[in-house]
Amino acid sequence: MNQQSPQATDLLSAIEDKRAMIGVIGLGYVGLPLAMTVARAGFKVTGFDIDPSKMTAIEAGKSYIEAVPDDVLSAERDAGRFAATTDFARLAECDVIAICVPTPLTRHREPDLSYVAKTCEQIAGTLRKGQLVVLESTTYPGTTEEVMKPILEKTGLVAGEDFFLGYSPEREDPGNRDFQTSTIPKVVAGDGEAASAMVSAFYGAVVETIVPVSGTRTAEAVKLTENVFRAVNIALVNELKIVYERMGIDVWEVIAAAKTKPFGYMPFYPGPGLGGHCIPIDPFYLTWKSREYDQPTRFIELAGEINTAMPRYVVDRLAEALDRMLGKALSRSRVLILGLAYKKNVPDIRESPSLRLMELLLERGADVAYHDPYVSEVPRTREYGHLMGRKSVALDQLGDFDAVVIATDHDSFDYQAIADDAPLVVDTRNAMANRGITSQTIVKA
Template sequence: MAAIAGKRARAGVIGLGYVGLPLAITIARNGFDVTGFDIDPAKITALDAHSSYIDAVPDAALKAESEAGRFHSTTDFAALASCDVIVICVPTPLTKHREPDMSYVVRTAEAIAGTLRPGQLVVLESTTWPGTTDELVRPILERGGLRSGEDFFLGFSPEREDPGNRDFETATIPKVVAGAGEAASALMQAFYGAVVKAVVPVSSNATAEAVKLTENVFRAVNIALVNELKVLYDAMGIDIWEVVEAAKTKPFGYMPFYPGPGLGGHCIPIDPFYLTWKSREFELPTRFIELAGEINASMPRHVVGRLAEALDIRLGKALSRARVLVIGLAYKKNVPDIRESPSLKLIELILERKGTVDYHDPHVAEVPRTREYMALKGRRSVPLDEETVRGYDAVLISTDHDAVDYGALARWAPLVVDTRNAFARRGIDDDTIVKA
């Protein structure tokens, strides 16, 4: 506790992605020495050159903390032995059967166990099912004979990163914290209290794990609801976007959510299913969550159906003979993050229907390697100029990046299918635009 209070404690952050790197730099900026760990040598090479691959961490911030000696990174996990606080920020994806893939957490816990020493605080930040920290991570760490709460301390604090959000950053987002026992809880509050603006302690690690899932289940269910209403209102000739804009003027009892082509990002499409998986242990159904997942997962197919219908009605052309330009590969506007992006599914579905498809994204120059869409790897963003756009039969707006010239698209494209209400929000009205 004294080492944390005096900022003499060394922190180790494992996993230098969208969660880990911003956290590591935030900890360093608040006076702690930080070692970042990652299994990807390319990331370490970039960090050593003060080149950040995460928008939330400017190169200047990375350079400042590195040159001040407060941050360095490595692939050598033996260096965990010198860390007083170890924070785990590794992926927790789902398998193709929507079951938790805990392999990254397990391997990381095993690496920590290999150098674990008395007095260390180990924190899991990866999103997972309630019980993971105490039921999965703790037994791995205790294999060497050290005991949680006596020799080392174990806690959980859910990450709350929101890529592209300019109003909040790691240090200003309230941090939910918990520990296995009073001593661990006190250490968690002391450590995070030293690096973020507000700490919200809860009674147990399982409670903290449930907080994160609840936040994302809430969003998934409400987005599914508005997606379902979009399909219904469209059949009734009602614009869902106009409905939501009017409804949100009510100053109480309503919160706006917006439809789209499907869910993206690492949280909302994945996290709720950690809870549905865990619920089987208690033989309790999670019907809302599962139904929301079905509705949201169906949206890319609905959008491609609307695209095919619009091509047929407006241009008299089958999708199988059409050339389509998808605008936006990232899962949300103004970021380069393609994790679970519905744009990837849209492209796949168009290809399945024998259409020709390309994409433009000002933030994603090339499709990287992904687990599910290996066939798309290496595709490159095409330029967005008049000659290029006029070469396509339809433009499909999947992600409404601000850097796109929507007025020009409306002039150049023979048909636009808009899943984000991007044109109406900019006051652009044209007969070529179809909402989906």
């Protein structure tokens, strides 16, 4: 460690003694679980967010994130280890600041780092010597050095001497009950030797396992690699689904048999498209950055094209089934989409293919509704503002719809009742077959 930097020595000591004050910017699916994990490890944490409704919920002891139970939130708040605020001037009180803000794509599928940049500008307004700033948001290799560092160094303070920069990609998996923030191995990296020691010490004090890597660019590449891997393999099985359907072969049966091989194969499953913040978006961050090096990413881009096309494939299958089985055009049909969330048993609709399905069905003239026990109303979204305000309908009148599309296989659905009451079921998740339910009115898509 740099012996000429007393700031480094003092901060490391404060982290090791858990005297360091921690700030978490962005109290969403990543930030709130992180804040709770840090607080439960014995640090005092202040959460920052621009959304006043989150402050109201936290003050009432009501969590809006499934991974954080109400009692855990209330316990950390009542013990004085966690507080939340919209006052970003209080960042000056924090010794360690973790950034957990969105990194979406623009309409042209280019990285939108405006949230990261604006957050860094807010931090710069109160930046002082001896602070550690860590980015957790998924992004392209070079962001920490090329975007964050210049903004923060405009203050006249020098990274690695006066303050310290790090990157540690979030690995949250909403709805996964087998892992929580503290038990998921944490990749950590710093901008320089001193920063690396700070980041390792901090996360080493709050999670069970840390995985140090050589630098922030490598850590940024780790997260992209994880999600590119999933996106490409999901695209492969989506393409296989279409090919095998033409051949009269059930791709789900193929996968079930293939995964019995104890080596050399890992099962991935098809669906109506990709959802969530990571897999539909992150590969395009790497694609965009690779252009700077004049290096094409044909494999990744092809996977993106296949996955993006899946909602349209589902709608085409639905239209064919309506015509063949009910003798009815899609434009004259009432369609119910089951599940608005992007994955089962969670309320998360980020990049959900169900939204695209609704849009395509409306464009084709269908009368569309949805049911989701986790999402009572379509909230404001960046791309589907025209769907905002639509409310989840009850399932007691399935017979009033011409077709039901299972887009998300929530465990709480009564699948037998759906099979019994719906004139036509288009199943994109193999939910019916997985439960042993068969019927001439069920079509896989």
